Amino acid sequence: MDGHCIDDLAKDTLDVAKRKVNLFKLNRTAKEKGLQYIRKDGTVVPTRSVKPPCKCNMECFSKYTEAVRKEILTNFLRLKSSGQNQFLATHMFVKQTARIRVVNSRRTYSRVYKLPSHNGTTTVCKVMFMDTFDIKDRKLRCLADKIIQGNGVARDDGRANNTSPKEVKRGHH
Numbered sequence: 001m002d003g004h005c006i007d008d009l010a011k012d013t014l015d016v017a018k019r020k021v022n023l024f025k026l027n028r029t030a031k032e033k034g035l036q037y038i039r040k041d042g043t044v045v046p047t048r049s050v051k052p053p054c055k056c057n058m059e060c061f062s063k064y065t066e067a068v069r070k071e072i073l074t075n076f077l078r079l080k081s082s083g084q085n086q087f088l089a090t091h092m093f094v095k096q097t098a099r100i101r102v103v104n105s106r107r108t109y110s111r112v113y114k115l116p117s118h119n120g121t122t123t124v125c126k127v128m129f130m131d132t133f134d135i136k137d138r139k140l141r142c143l144a145d146k147i148i149q150g151n152g153v154a155r156d157d158g159r160a161n162n163t164s165p166k167e168v169k170r171g172h173h
């Protein structure tokens with residue numbers, strides 16, 4: 001191999017690396033905006049969309065039309081991913097349901113989910129919440145853990161111990 005070849009090889013390697021970085025950036029932006037993107041393992045993650053509504057006893061499906069749900073998702077996806085997490089966390093309330101007998105037991109917590117509405121927020125079921133933002137249970141568990149760790153756990157009277165959604169928003173700007 002002469003020097004020229006080595007240079008070419010180095011250039012090629014650099015180009016591949018650059019392409020990878022670009023693809024990563026492209027993927028990250030697409031993911032944030034809810035557009036189709038490709039995971040590292042090659043799995044294609046489709047564009048996020050509102051999933052069919054719940055059929056629960058709370059009748060959330062009668063409170064939120066498909067059009068309104070789409071609007072909520074569109075507005076949500078305009079946020080940066082940190083903003084999206086913050087939005088979800090402030091629309092999710094983790095309540096202590098019983099005296100803690102076992103430390104760190106998940107069973108002593110229950111969650112309340114809310115969607116934005118004309119007069120603030122409206123409580124919906126977990127299915128409605130997940131299927132409007134097109135998120136999975138794993139994501140909710142992750143956020144709930146963070147809320148609990150940050151002591152943003154609402155007491156039985158519904159008041160948060162420390163962080164109210166308003167306070168979080170103020171701190172964010």
Ligand SMILES: [Zn+2]
Pocket residue numbers: 054055056057058059060061124125126127128
């Ligand atoms: Zn429901």
